[in-house]
Amino acid sequence: MNKYIKPAVILFLLISCLAVYLSSNQSNPVSSSNPLYEQIKSKQQDYFKKPQNAYIDQVWKKTPGLNGRKVNIEKSYNKMKKEGTFNEEKLVFEQIPPEVSLEDLPVSPIYRGHPDKEMVSLLINVSWGAEFIPDMVETLSKHRVKANFFIDGAFASEHKDLVQMIEEEGHLIGSHGYGHKDFAKLSKSQALTNLDKANNIISSLVESEIKWFAPPAGSFTMGAVEAAENFDMYTILWTVDSIDWKKPTKDVFLHRITSKLHNGATILMHPTAVTASSLGELIPIIQEQYKIGTLEDLMSEKRGG
Known part of the structure; x- marks a missing residue:
């Protein structure tokens, strides 16, 4: 062994000591006595x-x-x-x-998000109104808002391009069943057949998984909810109804929604003339108090702050 330690060895030892010192300080970045x-x-x-x-x-x-x-x-x-x-x-x-x-919860429908979550979601049920969808999607894109479109299987068969365009714009695609049937009048077996038919059509057009089912007119039985659960779908209803299918004026349409907004609200609408022409005014009003997200956002446990 050499009598004298070479300078390179001394430098190595110094660097090693410095690394140990820095490492120990990083693991305890601040003294608890710091005010x-x-x-x-x-x-x-x-x-x-x-x-x-x-x-x-x-x-x-x-x-x-x-x-x-x-x-x-x-x-x-x-x-x-x-x-x-x-x-x-x-x-x-x-x-x-x-x-x-x-x-973790047992089978049951869902109406709203958590009542402490300052977010709402737009539910657009689609069995007709193809001519209004492009304008609605354009307005949503302009305001950088994502909505939920529940597509009837029969509608999807006739308007494949619209369904694909909706998904390409980043909106959630759900099922509205097939043929706008009253699910309260269907047996569980019939509901299974109906949902399976709709899902096969819609799934052939989109890449996303179909996880949400909106029964037409909000009419259902627990058998229908269980049928949806068999396909790993949640059944979604609403807490705020625009009743836009009755062709209200723009003022009535806006008042019906804005007067009933609340944390976790689910807002039902359809592709109608009044909805297409009012959406651009509605969104900023909602955003004064709430975020607008898809059902995936609204139903997640994540909080905003």
Whole structure:
């Protein structure tokens, strides 16, 4: 062994010691005695929200859960340390999932999203009105809003290009059954046959999975809901009805919707003249208070803040 340590070896040892020092400091980025760090830590309980389990409501049936949230102290501190002062807008949150999710609940229809979620969803049932769909889709795209289109299988057979165009624009495609049947008058076996026929047609036109079923006129039995469940589909109803098929004036159409908006609302409409001409005014009004998302967004446990 050499009597003297070579300079290269000394440099290697110094670099190794520095790496160990930096590593230990990264694992413990800030002393708990730091005033800003302690302030964030002391305030974390003020911003804590408990997760809420999915549940069956007596009126609104299946209701999705909602994530809780907690402050990530280290990440929040790192965003504030440059200024050195507490800033609520720079808090970083982690979401806490609930123990019971929508898929854990027994078979039941769904009417709305979570009542604490500041989001609504547009449900567009399509069995007719092909001439109004391009304008509606254009308006939705202009406002960067995604809606849910429930397509009748018979309509899909006749208007394949429209169905594909709707999906290409990023909207959710669901089933409206086949032939606009009254599902309250169908046996479970008949409902299975009807839904299977509709799904085969729609699935041949789109790439997305058909996960949602909207029964025509909101008419159904539990047998129909169970039939949809057999195809891994949720049955969706609504909480706000535009009644646009009765050809209301634009003012009446807008009032029917805006006067009944609420957290988690599902808003029913159809491809009609009044809907196509009013959608551009309706969307900004809704967005003053709520986000607009697809059912996948509305029914997810993810919270906005």
